[in-house]
Amino acid sequence: MEQFFQQLTNGLAVGGIYALIALGYTMVYGVLKLINFAHGDLFTIGAYLGLTLLTSLGLADRLGPLGAVLLLAVMVMGLVAIIGAMLERIAYRPLRESPRLSAVVSALGASIFFQNAVMLIYGARFRVYPHDILPKIAVNIFGLQIPLIRILMLLTSVLLMVALYLFIQRTKIGTAIRAAAIDQGAARLMGIDVDKVIMIVFLIGPSLGGAAGLMVGLYYGQINFTMGWVYGLKAFTAAILGGIGNIPGAMVGGILLGVIEALGAAYISIAWKDAIAFCVLILILIVRPTGLLGERVAEKV
Amino acid sequence: MLLKLENLHVKYGNVEALHGISLGVGEGEIVTILGANGAGKSTTLMAISGLVKVSEGSILSRNAPLHTLKAHEVVRHGIAQSPEGRRVFGTLTVNENLTLGAFTATDTGRIQKTLAWIYTLFPRLQERCEQMAGTLSGGEQQMLAIGRALMAAPRILLLDEPSLGLAPILVKTIFETIREINRAGVTVVLVEQNARAALKLAHRGYVMEVGRIVLEDTAEALLSNPEVRNAYLGGQAA
Ligand SMILES: Nc1ncnc2c1ncn2[C@@H]1O[C@H](COP(=O)(O)OP(=O)(O)O)[C@@H](O)[C@H]1O
Ligand SMILES: [Mg+2]
Numbered sequence: 001m002e003q004f005f006q007q008l009t010n011g012l013a014v015g016g017i018y019a020l021i022a023l024g025y026t027m028v029y030g031v032l033k034l035i036n037f038a039h040g041d042l043f044t045i046g047a048y049l050g051l052t053l054l055t056s057l058g059l060a061d062r063l064g065p066l067g068a069v070l071l072l073a074v075m076v077m078g079l080v081a082i083i084g085a086m087l088e089r090i091a092y093r094p095l096r097e098s099p100r101l102s103a104v105v106s107a108l109g110a111s112i113f114f115q116n117a118v119m120l121i122y123g124a125r126f127r128v129y130p131h132d133i134l135p136k137i138a139v140n141i142f143g144l145q146i147p148l149i150r151i152l153m154l155l156t157s158v159l160l161m162v163a164l165y166l167f168i169q170r171t172k173i174g175t176a177i178r179a180a181a182i183d184q185g186a187a188r189l190m191g192i193d194v195d196k197v198i199m200i201v202f203l204i205g206p207s208l209g210g211a212a213g214l215m216v217g218l219y220y221g222q223i224n225f226t227m228g229w230v231y232g233l234k235a236f237t238a239a240i241l242g243g244i245g246n247i248p249g250a251m252v253g254g255i256l257l258g259v260i261e262a263l264g265a266a267y268i269s270i271a272w273k274d275a276i277a278f279c280v281l282i283l284i285l286i287v288r289p290t291g292l293l294g295e296r297v298a299e300k301v
Numbered sequence: 302m303l304l305k306l307e308n309l310h311v312k313y314g315n316v317e318a319l320h321g322i323s324l325g326v327g328e329g330e331i332v333t334i335l336g337a338n339g340a341g342k343s344t345t346l347m348a349i350s351g352l353v354k355v356s357e358g359s360i361l362s363r364n365a366p367l368h369t370l371k372a373h374e375v376v377r378h379g380i381a382q383s384p385e386g387r388r389v390f391g392t393l394t395v396n397e398n399l400t401l402g403a404f405t406a407t408d409t410g411r412i413q414k415t416l417a418w419i420y421t422l423f424p425r426l427q428e429r430c431e432q433m434a435g436t437l438s439g440g441e442q443q444m445l446a447i448g449r450a451l452m453a454a455p456r457i458l459l460l461d462e463p464s465l466g467l468a469p470i471l472v473k474t475i476f477e478t479i480r481e482i483n484r485a486g487v488t489v490v491l492v493e494q495n496a497r498a499a500l501k502l503a504h505r506g507y508v509m510e511v512g513r514i515v516l517e518d519t520a521e522a523l524l525s526n527p528e529v530r531n532a533y534l535g536g537q538a539a
Binding site: 175178179185186187188189191193 | 350351352371372373376377381382384388389390391392393397400401402404405449450453
C-alpha cells in the first residue's frame, strides 16, 4: 500500500508536468492547427533559464527558499513567454498563408535551432541544479511520508491549471481564444483580432512549458539539452490522449499518463515504462479516436 | 451613402470572382443582392467585412475607406455580418456566442440593452441561453447568428442567406424579424436565394451574374421585371 501511494503521488506530480507542457501543444493546435514541434525545447529553455537565474542571482539567500522559487518561477515564465511570442512572430506568422507543411518544417527547424542554441551555450553534458534550494523534508500525510517538493510541484501545477481554466472559461479574451479555435473567420467577424489571440496563446503555452522545465530541474536536480524531446513527446502523447485542441483534455491526459507510467513502472516493469504509456494511448485511440474529451459536441450541424 | 462599393475586384488565387462591382446602400434601407449560386454574393459581403482581400476598387462607409482595414477593424465601423451557413461557435453556449458579438463594445449598459432587445426579437435564444450553440436547431442557429451580429450594435447588418435550409414557416418569421430590425434603424444588406421573399422585404435590389452586377432597381420594379421573373421567380407573377 505504501508503495502504491508513493507511486501514485509521484505519478500525479510527473503527470502535472506532462499536463503543463501538453497545454502548450493543445492550445497552439487549437488556434493554428499546427503542432509546435519547438514546444519541448521551450520547456528545456525554462529549465536552463531557471538554473542560470538560480545560480547567478543568489535569490535563496535573500528571499528564503519559497520566496526564491516563487520569484524564479515568475521570471522563467515571463522570459519563456517572450521567447514563445518571438518564435510565433519569426517562424510561424510569415507562413500563415502558406501550405501547412511549410509551417511544420519551420517548427522542426525552430526545434533544432533551440536545441543547438542550448547545447552551445550550456554544453552537452548534464547540468546540476543546486540541491539546497528547497529543504529536503518529507511531509506526513495520513501516515505517508511524501517529499515536500513533490507536494509543491503538484500544488503548483494544479494552481496554474485552475488559473488557466478560469481565464479561458470566464474572461472575454479566454472566450475569444476558444472562438478563434473553432472558426477564425467567424471570430474575425466578431471584431476579434485573431493575430493577437494567437500571440496570447504563444505567451501562455510557452510560459506553462517554461514553468514545467523549472519544476523538473528542481525535482530531479539535473537537466540536459535533449530533455525537451522526451518530455515533449510524452506531453504530446498526453495532449492526443485527452483530445488535441481540448484544454481540459490536455490536463486530464497529462495527469493520467503520469499516473499510468508511474504505476506501470512499479508493478509491471520499469524497463517497459514508456511502452506501457504508448500502449495505453493506442488502446484509448482505438476506442475513442478523438481522444478522451475530444469533440464532445458536433461543431458543424 | 452609408455604404458605397466602387469598381470592386476580388481574386481567389489567380481567379477573379468579382469583376468590378459598384453598389450603394443608403441609411435606413434594406438592399437585397440576388443571383444564382456562385455569382459572387458571399464574396461581396466578405469583401465588405474584410475577410477577403480587395484587389482593385474601393469600399467606403460615410467616406471612410474600409477596404484597407483588417476584418476586426471593420466591425468597429458599425458593420456586422451573419455569414452564410451561420457559423455559430458550436461548443460555446448561446450566451457566450452573443457576448462575443459584442466583443468590440465597451459600454456594458448598452450591451445589456441590446441583449434584452435581441431576446425580445428571438425569445427562443433566452430559453436556451446556457445551451451549447451546436445543439440548437437550424432555425435557432440562424437566430443566434443574427442576434450575435446585432450585439455589435451595427449601423449596417449584412445577412448572407438567412433562410438557407429553413422550413417555410421559419423563413417567414426570420423575414418579419429582419423588417423589425430595420424599423429599429439598422440598415440591412440581404443576400438571398429566396428572391421573392427578399424583394417583398427590400426597398431596392441588385442582381448579380458571374461576378458582375447586371441589374439594379427598386424592389417593386424588379418583382415585375420579366427577366427577373423568368430567372429568379420561377416565371410566375409576383
Ligand atoms: N474560398 C474560395 N476559394 C476559391 N474560390 C472561391 C472561394 N469562395 C468562393 N469562390 C468562388 O468565387 C465565386 C463566387 O462565389 P460566392 O461569392 O460564394 O458566390 P455566391 O455567394 O453568390 O453563391 C464562385 O465561382 C466560387 O467558386
Ligand atoms: Mg453565397
